[in-house]
Amino acid sequence: MSPAPGSDPLAAPTLARFADLHVEVGAPQLLSQTSRGMRRVVPITGGTARGDGWTARVLPGGSDFQLIVSDTLSELDARYGLETDAGDLIYVQNHAVRAAPPEAMAALLRGDAVDPSHIYFRCTPRFETASPAMRWIGERMFVGSGVRQPAAVLMRFFALL
Numbered sequence: 001m002s003p004a005p006g007s008d009p010l011a012a013p014t015l016a017r018f019a020d021l022h023v024e025v026g027a028p029q030l031l032s033q034t035s036r037g038m039r040r041v042v043p044i045t046g047g048t049a050r051g052d053g054w055t056a057r058v059l060p061g062g063s064d065f066q067l068i069v070s071d072t073l074s075e076l077d078a079r080y081g082l083e084t085d086a087g088d089l090i091y092v093q094n095h096a097v098r099a100a101p102p103e104a105m106a107a108l109l110r111g112d113a114v115d116p117s118h119i120y121f122r123c124t125p126r127f128e129t130a131s132p133a134m135r136w137i138g139e140r141m142f143v144g145s146g147v148r149q150p151a152a153v154l155m156r157f158f159a160l161l
Helices: 102-110 135-139
Strands: 013-027 029-035 036-049 052-057 062-068 073-084 089-099 120-129 142-149 152-160
Touching: 013 052, 062 102, 062 142, 089 102, 089 142, 120 152
Parallel strands: none
Antiparallel strands: 013 036, 013 152, 029 036, 036 052, 036 062, 052 073, 062 073, 073 089, 089 120, 120 142, 142 152
């Protein structure tokens, strides 16, 4: 996945689809109202990931640490593990921004289903692994899009080439 010889090193990156994730989540725990916003923690309880030639399960025990900045903006920091069908373990840390009109954001925070076209949900996942087969994912940058459902988060991650 190195740039082609002679290519423009400052050209805009292209995207290659890396994986689709279905992350199951539990009920949010409200921690406190802080000077920066409301702090919530959402438990990650399971799920699946599917990439080109590999599949994985989302390991229970992770969490999404959320900062509800305003009635239109949330900053998310999800941390969880994946275990591929080959037994490879991958640590995921995914930073995201979710923005929406106040009424759509209020519905999301209540756990209601919201039309994804009303929500801006973009993320920058990072990966760590000791797996020789998957080592390259720790050496690349990724971006993604997400959709929040009442009991799950759907995401599609892309490698920046």
